[in-house]
Amino acid sequence: xxxxxxxLDGNQVANSIKEALKERVKRLVQEGTTPCLATVLVGDDPxxxxxxxxxxxxxxxLGIDSKRVVLDQMTSTEQLIHVIxxxxxxxxxxxILLQHPVPHHIDERAAFExxxxxxxxxxxxxxxxxxxxxxxxxxxxxxPAAIMAIMDAYHIPIEGKHAVVVGRSPILGKPxxxxxxxxxxxxxxxxxxxxxLDHLVSQGDIVVAAVGKPNFIQGDWIKPGAVIMDAGxxxxxxxxxxxxxxxxxxxxxxxxxxxxxxxxIATLLKHTVDAAERSMKA
Amino acid sequence: xxxxxxxLDGNQVANSIKEALKERVKRLVQEGTTPCLATVLVGDDPxxxxxxxxxxxxxxxLGIDSKRVVLDQMTSTEQLIHVIxxxxxxxxxxxILLQHPVPHHIDERAAFExxxxxxxxxxxxxxxxxxxxxxxxxxxxxxPAAIMAIMDAYHIPIEGKHAVVVGRSPILGKPxxxxxxxxxxxxxxxxxxxxxLDHLVSQGDIVVAAVGKPNFIQGDWIKPGAVIMDAGxxxxxxxxxxxxxxxxxxxxxxxxxxxxxxxxIATLLKHTVDAAERSMKA
Numbered sequence: 001x002x003x004x005x006x007x008l009d010g011n012q013v014a015n016s017i018k019e020a021l022k023e024r025v026k027r028l029v030q031e032g033t034t035p036c037l038a039t040v041l042v043g044d045d046p047x048x049x050x051x052x053x054x055x056x057x058x059x060x061x062l063g064i065d066s067k068r069v070v071l072d073q074m075t076s077t078e079q080l081i082h083v084i085x086x087x088x089x090x091x092x093x094x095x096i097l098l099q100h101p102v103p104h105h106i107d108e109r110a111a112f113e114x115x116x117x118x119x120x121x122x123x124x125x126x127x128x129x130x131x132x133x134x135x136x137x138x139x140x141x142x143x144p145a146a147i148m149a150i151m152d153a154y155h156i157p158i159e160g161k162h163a164v165v166v167g168r169s170p171i172l173g174k175p176x177x178x179x180x181x182x183x184x185x186x187x188x189x190x191x192x193x194x195x196x197l198d199h200l201v202s203q204g205d206i207v208v209a210a211v212g213k214p215n216f217i218q219g220d221w222i223k224p225g226a227v228i229m230d231a232g233x234x235x236x237x238x239x240x241x242x243x244x245x246x247x248x249x250x251x252x253x254x255x256x257x258x259x260x261x262x263x264x265i266a267t268l269l270k271h272t273v274d275a276a277e278r279s280m281k282a
Numbered sequence: 283x284x285x286x287x288x289x290l291d292g293n294q295v296a297n298s299i300k301e302a303l304k305e306r307v308k309r310l311v312q313e314g315t316t317p318c319l320a321t322v323l324v325g326d327d328p329x330x331x332x333x334x335x336x337x338x339x340x341x342x343x344l345g346i347d348s349k350r351v352v353l354d355q356m357t358s359t360e361q362l363i364h365v366i367x368x369x370x371x372x373x374x375x376x377x378i379l380l381q382h383p384v385p386h387h388i389d390e391r392a393a394f395e396x397x398x399x400x401x402x403x404x405x406x407x408x409x410x411x412x413x414x415x416x417x418x419x420x421x422x423x424x425x426p427a428a429i430m431a432i433m434d435a436y437h438i439p440i441e442g443k444h445a446v447v448v449g450r451s452p453i454l455g456k457p458x459x460x461x462x463x464x465x466x467x468x469x470x471x472x473x474x475x476x477x478x479l480d481h482l483v484s485q486g487d488i489v490v491a492a493v494g495k496p497n498f499i500q501g502d503w504i505k506p507g508a509v510i511m512d513a514g515x516x517x518x519x520x521x522x523x524x525x526x527x528x529x530x531x532x533x534x535x536x537x538x539x540x541x542x543x544x545x546x547i548a549t550l551l552k553h554t555v556d557a558a559e560r561s562m563k564a
Contacts, residue, residue: 109416126409126412127408129416130408130411130412130415131408133411133412133415133452134391134452160476160477162482168463170415174460181456181473184473184475186471186475186482187470187471188469188470188471189463189471191468193441193442193468194442194468195442195444200444
């Protein structure tokens with residue numbers, strides 16, 4: 001292939017999002033409101049602890065407060081909802097992130113639904129999902145929003161393109177499909193029961209990997225010139241796409257790490273600042 | 283083709299749904315609750331008047347009350363929402379149907395959102411959409427639910443099949459895509475900006491036509507043996523598929539009229555009875 005593959009640099013996109021937030025945070029602080037993200041972690045899963053710490057550190061670097069709530073592994077659904085309600089009612093908190101997965105005995109959906117829509121900066125509530133599906137979300141889920149932000153930052157055309165999304169989770173596959181659809185892509189949603197997955201992926205002008213299996217998407221599945229958005233983040237910093245094998249076929253690709261991940265965090269920060277600004281107007 | 287095409291008889295499916303409701307309505311009435319559907323019609327669009335009258339008549343035949351609210355063409359969004367709130371608060375009303383389209387000056391989405399989720403028997407609210415997308419709706423949109431009911435009545439396999447949905451409206455294309463996805467179909471969502479539509483439709487094991495253009499889907503687009511679900515209902519009782527041309531290619535097809543339409547109404551009645559039963563338990 002004569003044309004070089006473009007590496008979609010998530011760190012650069014994230015930095016430009018964060019750069020644009022600095023002035024807004026400064027203004028909010030001057031007006032007496034420091035944006036604040038509350039993170040709720042239940043249990044002691046090391047990966048989840050790492051994610052929460054990363055998010056907290058990212059807040060700090062921008063001057064955004066973060067309020068860390070850590071709950072015991074044995075916390076009940078009712079106790080968790082009680083904590084979420086306290087955060088809903090706390091005017092100093094602008095965004096609430098419940099780190100998932102939560103322990104199995106907790107009704108995760110009920111806990112997500114407890115988050116007030118005004119503070120649902122991670123876009124996990126059902127109402128937030130529907131608003132996003134209808135193109136009018138306050139806060140779309142961060143990873144899908146990050147995928148769109150990267151494509152927009154690199155001026156990758158979406159309208160009329162065939163996007164193949166591999167994965168159908170409520171916070172990734174389903175919402176990113178709706179976002180691509182609302183941007184006038186034709187969207188195919190694949191999953192574990194899909195037959196002839198390779199054939200379907202090979203039709204994608206845009207391929208979104210959201211399946212959570214390391215190196216799952218193979219190089220010879222990729223249509224020459226396709227754009228690959230890899231939202232996978234598996235143990236050992238490995239994406240859902242076999243990067244080396246996919247790279248030569250793609251016109252553009254997100255690396256893992258350094259692709260969708262940092263933009264997801266930047267989007268979370270942006271939503272927190274958005275929420276803080278909204279709270280000022282309320 | 284040696285095998286005959288199966289005509290999916292919506293009237294028969296509708297009758298068996300309604301037959302099953304009779305005993306439930308009887309029991310509710312004995313217990314002092316007559317299920318009641320409120321229909322709200324704004325303006326004097328003749329087609330909408332016909333639909334509302336058909337729904338009212340269908341209620342009557344089953345012993346379900348229907349409360350018809352007809353509002354002037356010039357009704358404001360606020361006035362319409364006020365009427366909907368009265369119906370929300372009326373314990374004798376179990377389901378609310380706002381006939382759409384409403385006049386252009388009305389904020390249809392705001393009016394839909396005013397309907398209480400417990401009475402949203404037509405599945406038009408955003409929360410109802412999301413519940414449906416996550417496989418846990420009280421009342422999925424009636425036309426998508428009717429499409430699924432017909433396929434189930436005829437034992438048409440869905441899991442692992444490639445379903446191509448043509449149309450992406452909030453009450454048809456999007457929810458039916460989510461329902462097919464939740465039943466483990468691979469789903470491609472096409473629309474007015476889709477390129478190579480014929481090629482995409484020709485891959486569908488199941489084709490759902492939800493585009494609102496008479497005779498739009500052509501016979502030579504249809505994969506041999508595909509199942510065609512035509513949710514179109516255009517002027518002159520014409521579907522979205524060119525029926526005569528599609529028929530010989532399909533293994534099964536819904537006619538228009540007599541396909542998805544009657545099952546949509548039966549589903550609305552079923553949801554109204556469901557809502558009445560739920561109100562007894564509340």
